[in-house]
Amino acid sequence: MTRVQRLTFLVHPGCYAPGLARPNRLSPAVWARYQAGEQAALQRWYQAIEAMDETDAMVYHPCYASALTEALLQAAQDRLGPRLVTVRGREVSHPDGIPPATLAALAPEITAAFRRRAPYSWSGHDLRMAIFSRHYAADLVAALRQHEVELDLARLELRAWGESFEGCVTTWTTMVPPYLGTPARVEIAYEMTVPDTAWLLDCTYVGRWPLADNTALYLFRDPQGHGVAHYKRERITLDEPSGYSRLDLPATALVVRDQHGRELLPAGGTLRPTVPVSLVRPAAGRLEFMVASGRGRGGEGPDAYPREGALFISAPSVPWEPFQQAARRAEMVPER
Numbered sequence: 001m002t003r004v005q006r007l008t009f010l011v012h013p014g015c016y017a018p019g020l021a022r023p024n025r026l027s028p029a030v031w032a033r034y035q036a037g038e039q040a041a042l043q044r045w046y047q048a049i050e051a052m053d054e055t056d057a058m059v060y061h062p063c064y065a066s067a068l069t070e071a072l073l074q075a076a077q078d079r080l081g082p083r084l085v086t087v088r089g090r091e092v093s094h095p096d097g098i099p100p101a102t103l104a105a106l107a108p109e110i111t112a113a114f115r116r117r118a119p120y121s122w123s124g125h126d127l128r129m130a131i132f133s134r135h136y137a138a139d140l141v142a143a144l145r146q147h148e149v150e151l152d153l154a155r156l157e158l159r160a161w162g163e164s165f166e167g168c169v170t171t172w173t174t175m176v177p178p179y180l181g182t183p184a185r186v187e188i189a190y191e192m193t194v195p196d197t198a199w200l201l202d203c204t205y206v207g208r209w210p211l212a213d214n215t216a217l218y219l220f221r222d223p224q225g226h227g228v229a230h231y232k233r234e235r236i237t238l239d240e241p242s243g244y245s246r247l248d249l250p251a252t253a254l255v256v257r258d259q260h261g262r263e264l265l266p267a268g269g270t271l272r273p274t275v276p277v278s279l280v281r282p283a284a285g286r287l288e289f290m291v292a293s294g295r296g297r298g299g300e301g302p303d304a305y306p307r308e309g310a311l312f313i314s315a316p317s318v319p320w321e322p323f324q325q326a327a328r329r330a331e332m333v334p335e336r
Helices: 028-050 067-083 100-117 124-145 198-202 320-328
Strands: 002-004 006-011 056-061 084-086 149-151 157-163 204-210 215-221 227-233 243-246 255-257 263-265 280-283 286-290 312-314 331-334
Touching (some): 002 067, 028 198, 056 124, 100 124, 124 149, 215 320
Parallel strands (some): 002 149, 006 157
Antiparallel strands (some): 204 215, 227 312, 255 312
């Protein structure tokens, strides 16, 4: 039996592959920018696959079929052999998506979620992700065992690549670790992904810093040289309260944008009236910002502002050095 110490989730690679139809909502110029970002990530995927050894395994989560994806998977197959498996995932709308045994197993988690998170601060999407993740863990383990491969759960490292950084790479992986039975979080290195957020393609990625509460800071610099901070949970369970990041910077200096580039909080400290107040809250003279997670599609207010969706924090009036220091020292606090 081969024991794996590092598992890589490869989620939906090739969404912008040559030959795929361009969605009507994307202009040719934007489509070309995404394709360029994907090609850069693709080269890194190939390089990282070539560096894998006998302690590595990969699970491929398919989406769009293309020659690009086929070639990438062939390279992974040549390197890993039976340690490359494909797991599509069971959706809740499928006939076997929510078997009674799964609901029975999840009953204690659902009860704990109501007690810890209150009945109105989370949505059906969160439960959907718990069901999906439980099945994905079981199906992944079964697929590996068919090839006499098992996970070294005590020493296991998890990482996720693919598309997109704020979307599927996070959504389909970060609730899986607890169901695998490992204490690991899923490291999502930005440079091994393609973002949904088009304006991030114009930013310079600085790095990732692991923080408390299984949260990581992803730090960027925009074209003007201003810092941009994004906080994401890399491991999450159904019952955990939403988390917040608190930066030690003046509230009036901070700007919060969503993945569409809209300013939810303009400079000056006044939240747009359409934005749910839970996304950005005042505390002790500072502001706290809801941390993104794979649960983040349900929620409150307009659909455009989901709970635990991706938020990007900047402070154009604060120089780079004090901004990045404040971003890296941010305190993680739970929902009250």
